[in-house]
Amino acid sequence: MELYTNLRAGEKGAWLSIGTYLILSAIKLIIGYFGASDALMADGLNNTTDIIASIAVLIGLRISQRPPDENHQYGHLRAETIASLIASFIMMVVGLQVLLDSGFNLMNPSRETPSPLTAYVALGSAVVMYFVYRYNLKLAKKIGSSAVRAAAYDNRSDALVSTGTAIGIFGAIFGFVIIDTITALIVGIIIIKTGVEIFWEAVQTLTDAFDIEEAETLSVLIRNVDGVIDLNDFKGRTHGNMTFIDVTVTVNPNLNVWESHRITEKIESTIKRFNPYCMVLVHIEPHVIPKAIEEDYHF
Incomplete structure (x- = not known):
């Protein structure tokens, strides 16, 4: 059936997102730690939640390909929605942790200026995520997959977050050190917002809401x-x-x-x-x- 062929094709987008997020999150967390940038580390944590979300999409696509059986006469197509629901909880927990850490850093500000390298890493990440967004959006349109389309929009939001992170770091480099921590705070809010949106969409689907x-x-x-x-x-x-x-x-x-x-x-x-x-x-x-x-x- 064409539907199941498209689900298999959608796995390419999930794998691309997972691989990209693994590399970028590792680079951001390491460079952010040694480069004294709270914002870049928050962006790196954001990418770790994206890894979980992408894995959830991948697992959902895999399970969704199972044919109908005695207990699932409509098939297993909602497995992807359940995986997204689990991922949304993880994203909100990570976002809350970023907010708590940022709040602590605001109360106990650091005098250390972030390294310029952290800003360039954030900019490079934004460019990479933009191209991943374009690929997944094109794939989503080709196979008609709402899951891959959602992943593409998540890629786009990550590109915007990384751009904002770079701006915050440059502000800190030019003497406004607190901007780096404020940017981390904003990133935490964005992580929670994304998690809430995914949660709400999943709940709507599981309760048979219809547009x-x-x-x-x-x-x-x-x-x-x-x-x-x-x-x-x-x-x-x-x-x-x-x-x-x-x-x-x-x-x-x-x-x-x-x-x-x-x-x-x-x-x-x-x-x-x-x-x-x-x-x-x-x-x-x-x-x-x-x-x-x-x-x-x-x-």
């Missing part, structure tokens, strides 16, 4: 299908990269089974043109005119 705008768009498309008189019910939920839609429509009660079936096929093809990774279940009911209206009509 209102997408539901309205799909409802309009269904109502415009030739042969559909009315849309009585619409339900949607997501499982990983897949979307499951259940709809109840009314049609002319005089249609035979074959003609009604053709309408269901039209609805399915219409929705799949909008979202290729969508499973559609259509329930057909005869359209009944309310009795009061019917009596008025005959009158």
Whole structure:
């Protein structure tokens, strides 16, 4: 199935992120420690959480490829969401630790000026992460993966964080030493914010929340299908990269089974043109005119 082929292809983006974050986090933590930069060390810790998040995406993509079984008749596509939920808790804990360390450093400021090397490391990291972002974004568009797209946006935020880190370090080098610690504080807030956003998205998915705008768009498309008189019910939920839609429509009660079936096929093809990774279940009911209206009509 094309979906599972795309999930395997998405692993390339996860592996690229893991490898890049491993190298960059090690460099930042070492150079930040010896170069006396709280901001660069905070950025390095940020990258360690990104390693965990990328591993979660990788594990989720692996488990999601398992076919449906007796206990998982819809497949294992939500494994990725559960992994993201776990990663979000880890990210928030690390972000809180960065905030505590930064707060301590603000109360006990260091007189040591960061090394210029730390600023150049931060700038170099920003450039590297930008190219990783471009690669993962292109891959996400190619395979239609929301997980890889989320990873790409995380890469982009890391590039911005590293850019901000470099600016903070340069400020400290030019005499404003406290800027380095303030930048570390901001990085900690960004880590927590990212963790909360991932947590909220995962909770929304696991509780079967569905985007209102997408539901309205799909409802309009269904109502415009030739042969559909009315849309009585619409339900949607997501499982990983897949979307499951259940709809109840009314049609002319005089249609035979074959003609009604053709309408269901039209609805399915219409929705799949909008979202290729969508499973559609259509329930057909005869359209009944309310009795009061019917009596008025005959009158």
